[in-house]
Structure formats: structure tokens, C-alpha cells
Amino acid sequence: MNNSIGFSKQKSRIIQISAFFLMASLGTIHAQSIKGTIVGKTNGALPGANISIVGADAKAISSLDGDFNLLSPRLGEINLKVEYIGYETKIFPIIIKEGTNDIGYITIAPEEKKNKEKVSDIQQVVISRPNALTQAKAYEIKKNNNAIMEVIAADAIGKLPDRNAAEAVQRVQGVAVARYHGEADQATVRGTPFAWNSALFNGNRLPSANVLGNRSFVLDVIPSELIQFVQVSKAVTPDMDGDAIGGSINFITRTAPAKKTLNVSGAGGYNTFSQNATYNGSIVYGDRFFKNKLGVILSGAIWDRQWGADSFDVTYNTASSNIVQKNSISTIMMKRYMGTRRTIGLNGGLEYKLNANNKIYFRGMFNK
Known part of the structure; x- marks a missing residue:
């Protein structure tokens, strides 16, 4: 009796599994x-x-x-x-x-609004400037994302004097940065300690650059010209790494464009404090070959600057047993720091579409 019951149960499971695959095949x-x-x-x-x-x-x-x-x-x-x-x-x-x-x-094509009304029928004149096309992409990514996310694009980064990745991400609401000799080098989300946030490049977690081994990463070595999008997630979702308490910052580098692209920029200046010249330049080239199957992207940037700072350090006789002398000045040191910093960044990528379903790609970056 037990054997017959077990056989019937097994037969029932086989029938159910067969019916499941049959329905799945019919549905597709x-x-x-x-x-x-x-x-x-x-x-x-x-x-x-x-x-x-x-x-x-x-x-x-x-x-x-x-x-x-x-x-x-x-x-x-x-x-x-x-x-x-x-x-x-x-x-x-x-x-x-x-x-x-x-x-x-x-x-x-970008939307174009045509005003067909007569001049006599106009009630008011509104002057507006459309968003840059790449920034419109950033808004679309933000709208369709499940996480609480802010996104900025290369257009928004390029119109501001942000020379590295940390200075670019500081434009996002809820993000603060730490500075070293006037330049932003670390970022934090929602006011949490720098060690409580994670940094990623193209979705890949960056290794720690801190001697204490925490999550903080130095971002001043990465030129902003190499970045296409910056995604700042203020609430980590299940599809992200779960070790970010404050938030997650994902830098997306430039990829092969759909059509030929060439952008070249350069600038120069003079630092009156250090009495030296400064310059920066960047180039971005991308194209597709072999009936749009092979995509290539190459970008590079350099920023050379002379910096200087005056330091005024005062120490007091706080260890003195005399109450009056505790508030007196012990030493005064006036220092002048001068230095040269050069940031170099290179980004390259290749991708090849094998067919409609698959493609292979290679991406690499060098920063110094």
C-alpha cells in the first residue's frame, strides 16, 4: 500500500513538472x-x-x-x-x-518646440535654456532607477571648473568632500565618516587607499574628463554591495560612442603666489568600425599646477604652572610651502558586438 502511494506521488510530481515545462514552452x-x-x-x-x-x-x-x-x-x-x-x-x-x-x-532627435501663435496673441514671454543632452540622460537614469539616486553627467561636470572626480561629485546633494591643499580628495555621503562610504568604477569596487584599511578612497588622482556619469546612491539596495553605511558612489567612465566623436580642450593660467604657470588639457576620441560592430574610445587628460601656502603656527605655554603664563605665547612659526602637482589620466576601451545578444569588451584606466 505504501509503495503504491509513493509511486502515485512520484507520478504526480512528474506530471506536474511536465505540465510546467509545457506551459512555459507554450508561453514563449x-x-x-x-x-x-x-x-x-x-x-x-x-x-x-x-x-x-x-x-x-x-x-x-x-x-x-x-x-x-x-x-x-x-x-x-x-x-x-x-x-x-x-x-x-x-x-x-x-x-x-x-x-x-x-x-x-x-x-x-532632440525635441523642438515651434511657436505657431501670432505675436498679437502672446500673453507672456518665457526665456528658458534646455538641459544638455547628456544631462537629460542622467535624469532618465535617475527616473528609472529603483534606488534613491542622484546622477550627474559629463555635460554638467564640464561646464564647472572641477578638475578631479572628488570635486565633480561634490555638486551632488548630500555629498561633502575633504580637501588637501585646497583640492578635494575624498567624498562622503549624508555626513557620515569617509570610511563608511564605498567607491566604485563601472560597478566594480575600488580597493582601499587608506593606510588604516577602511573604505575611503583618494579621488584627486582621477581627472574629471574621463568620467561620463556619476551615480550617488544614498540608500543601498539589495543589488549593491552591503558594506556601505553612508552611501555608494559609482563613477562610470566613457565608453565607445554610437558615432565618431572628437573633443579637444586646453587652458592655461598663472599663479601669482607661486609665480609659475599652470596648464591643463584633454582629448576624447571615439568611433565605430566594421559596420558598427567594433567600438573604440580613447581619452586622456593632464593637469599641471604650482601651488603655495603660507602657514602661521602659534603655540602657548599651556603646561606652565603660572596661570598668567598659560595664556602667553611660547613660539611663533611662519612657514611657506611650495610645490608642484601633476595629474595624468588615460582611459581606453574596445568593444565588439558578436551578435544581437552578445558582445565582448575591454576597458582600462591609468591615473597618476
Whole structure:
């Protein structure tokens, strides 16, 4: 009797497992894959774009490289809809076939508002400046992220005189920095100690640069020109490393653009205190080859400056037994510090798309 019961239970489990796989296979017969990359007309890949099928409950969000993967509930002709902050909404038809449908690059243009009203009908004039296209990407990443996150982009970093990664991240709400000879070198989130925060590059945890072995990392050796986005997570979610009490700062370096890019900048000056010249320069080059399969990005920056500081140190006779002499000055030291600092940063990357589903890439960085 027991053997028959055990056999019936085993048979029931086999039937349930078979039914599960049957339903799973039936559910995916009509779900065809749509793959592509969302790019801006003038500004490369667009992360965080909303892609959906008109008239169907199928949606996807593009990655940091602009790639997306969407399942179509039916075959034949569908209307694909692409939405992005600061860009025109694009709806276009495509034909869905069985298997993977790689539609390649989808280019959308920045939104342009045309005023068709007559001058006599104008009630007021509002002057506004649109956000930079890369900063619009940052807003899209922030909007679609599950964590409490602030994001700044290269456009916002480039319009301010921030020369290193720490000075760039200080523009984010809730972030404070420590300074060494006037330059920011460490960052903290929500006012916590520097050792309570974690720093990452492209999602990879940076090793500690502190002699005490804590989480703090020196960021003044990384030029801001090498950074594409900065993500500051003020509340750590389960998909992040759980050792950050204050918050997590993720620096995303530049990757291969969707089209040819070349940016060159340079500046110079003179420090009247140290009586020496200072200069900085940067170059960014990126392009794609072999029918957009191979992507290349190369960027470099240098910053050479002379610094100086006057120090005025006073010591008191606090150890004196005489109450009057305790408040008297023991020594006065007037010092002048002079020095030269040079920051060099190089960033390079290669990526090759094998097919619509896979790609291989290499990224490297050197900072000194």
C-alpha cells in the first residue's frame, strides 16, 4: 500500500513538472525578441529610454549603452514607441518574425518646440535654456532607477571648473568632500565618516587607499574628463554591495560612442603666489568600425599646477604652572610651502558586438 502511494506521488510530481515545462514552452512560442540600440541624433547612446509596443503590455528600458531587449506578444507588423526626456517621441512600424529581431540603431532627435501663435496673441514671454543632452540622460537614469539616486553627467561636470572626480561629485546633494591643499580628495555621503562610504568604477569596487584599511578612497588622482556619469546612491539596495553605511558612489567612465566623436580642450593660467604657470588639457576620441560592430574610445587628460601656502603656527605655554603664563605665547612659526602637482589620466576601451545578444569588451584606466 505504501509503495503504491509513493509511486502515485512520484507520478504526480512528474506530471506536474511536465505540465510546467509545457506551459512555459507554450508561453514563449509567441514571445519574439526585439533587440536594438537607442541613440541620439547628435549625442550617442541614450540610457534609460522607454521602449514599448503600441496596444500591448510590453515595455523595456535601454541600458547605459543604449541597448534594449523587448519581447513581442505577436508576430507580424507592430508599432514600436520610443520615449526619452528632452527628445521627440518616435513611433514606427516593424515586422516581427520568429526568433530574434535585431533592428539595429534607432535614432531620435532632440525635441523642438515651434511657436505657431501670432505675436498679437502672446500673453507672456518665457526665456528658458534646455538641459544638455547628456544631462537629460542622467535624469532618465535617475527616473528609472529603483534606488534613491542622484546622477550627474559629463555635460554638467564640464561646464564647472572641477578638475578631479572628488570635486565633480561634490555638486551632488548630500555629498561633502575633504580637501588637501585646497583640492578635494575624498567624498562622503549624508555626513557620515569617509570610511563608511564605498567607491566604485563601472560597478566594480575600488580597493582601499587608506593606510588604516577602511573604505575611503583618494579621488584627486582621477581627472574629471574621463568620467561620463556619476551615480550617488544614498540608500543601498539589495543589488549593491552591503558594506556601505553612508552611501555608494559609482563613477562610470566613457565608453565607445554610437558615432565618431572628437573633443579637444586646453587652458592655461598663472599663479601669482607661486609665480609659475599652470596648464591643463584633454582629448576624447571615439568611433565605430566594421559596420558598427567594433567600438573604440580613447581619452586622456593632464593637469599641471604650482601651488603655495603660507602657514602661521602659534603655540602657548599651556603646561606652565603660572596661570598668567598659560595664556602667553611660547613660539611663533611662519612657514611657506611650495610645490608642484601633476595629474595624468588615460582611459581606453574596445568593444565588439558578436551578435544581437552578445558582445565582448575591454576597458582600462591609468591615473597618476
